[in-house]
Amino acid sequence: MTPLNAAFAAQAAHCSALGSPFMARLMTILSERLAPETSPMTARLYAWPGDVGPAGASIPLRLAGGLHALVLRGVAPELEAVYPPHEVADSTLWAAVFAALQGHDTWLTDWMKSAPQTNEIRRAAVVRAAGQWAAARFGLPLHLLELGASAGLNLHWDAYGLEAQNVRFGPLGAPVELAPDWRGALPPNAEPIVMARRGVDLAPPNLHEADDRLRLLAYLWPDQPERLTRTRAAMALPPARVDAGDAADWIEAQLDLPAPAATRLIFHTIAWQYFPAPVQHRARIAIEAAGEKATAADPLIWFAMEADGSEAPGACLTLRCWPGNETYAAGRACFHGRWVDWALPSPT
Helix, strand or coil: CCHHHHHHHHHHHHHHHCCCHHHHHHHHHHHHHCCHHHCHHHHHHHCCCCCCCCCCCCHHHHHHHHHHHHHHHCCCHHHHCCCCCCCCCHHHHHHHHHHHHHHCHHHHHHHCCCCCCCCCHHHHHHHHHHHHHHHHHHCCCEEEEEECCCCCHHHHHHHCEEEECCEEECCCCCCCEECCEEEECCCCCCCCCEEEEEEEECCCCCCCCHHHHHHHHHCCCCCCHHHHHHHHHHHCCCCCEEEECCHHHHHHHHHHCCCCCCEEEEEEECCHHHCCHHHHHHHHHHHHHHHHHCECCECEEEEEEECCCCCCCCEEEEEEEECCCEEEEEEEECCCCCEEEECCCCCC
16 A cells, blocks of 8 residues: 555544544545546656655545545536435545546646645633633633634634633634533633734635635545535634744744733643644743743633543643743543643632
8 A cells, every 4th residue: 555545544544533534534535546546637646746644744634635626616516416415325426526636637736835724613612711711710801823824713702702621611602512522620700801813824715716715625524514514604703813933033033022910821722742842842942931931910820622642532732821820731622622620720
């Protein structure tokens, strides 16, 4: 099996674990049947340098996103006829994919140049919980700073409702309702007040541009329509400010500004792993230096939801808090936010 075909097989396992039978099928079929001669574009994929798998260039997800984008654009009726909610045999699905790869080769070639762009709304559940913890701990408004913010949809977490163990948090009539399988402790019942929100991303999608909106939607999986509905609702909110730039440069500049009379909440969800090691180092140094200057009048919290290489399921949740440089293991959560195992103790 070639490295590319193996990458599709690995992605199939990830999709199955994250509750997408269709994507698991599609990735398995591509792992078994895709070949350099399938189309001019696929020949270029087999010559792609470096790691093509989920931890590298994510070629399987790029291609899956491109195919879904064709469906969402309504330009590939052969794919629409075999994509969810339709159920067809593997041979029929492959025939439609094969036809799309050949018939839309030029468009897909251009699509593949950009890395996957996602803004998983359900991850906002743990950010909301961290925000409620911050509000209970310090009783101050929040100044949000998100690293790897994509289109900034999760910068609006305070506008989303959260249901955990039949307890609801957040505004009534929220445009987005989050209801993960919540285990462990409940977050404090303290409604945060957000005074400012801002993020950074290397290439933030512009929600005013149809192509950028399409890219965000295309990377949601076709047999999970509730994710499409949730993301479209979040897109309808006034866009949060997301600057284009390097995460380390940006956080250094933000933390050099005068500290607001608020709790600065720095957060990132499944983004840190994509920052080069020097960027991680500089960002960490900047955050820790700002933390050492924090006071009770302008505290600082660093909340992360990231892969940690553990054999435990999901992503690791951690929270650091200044003044005092306290570090808490906050639990774990599904990479897509389907479940949360919350372990952050109530603030004292």
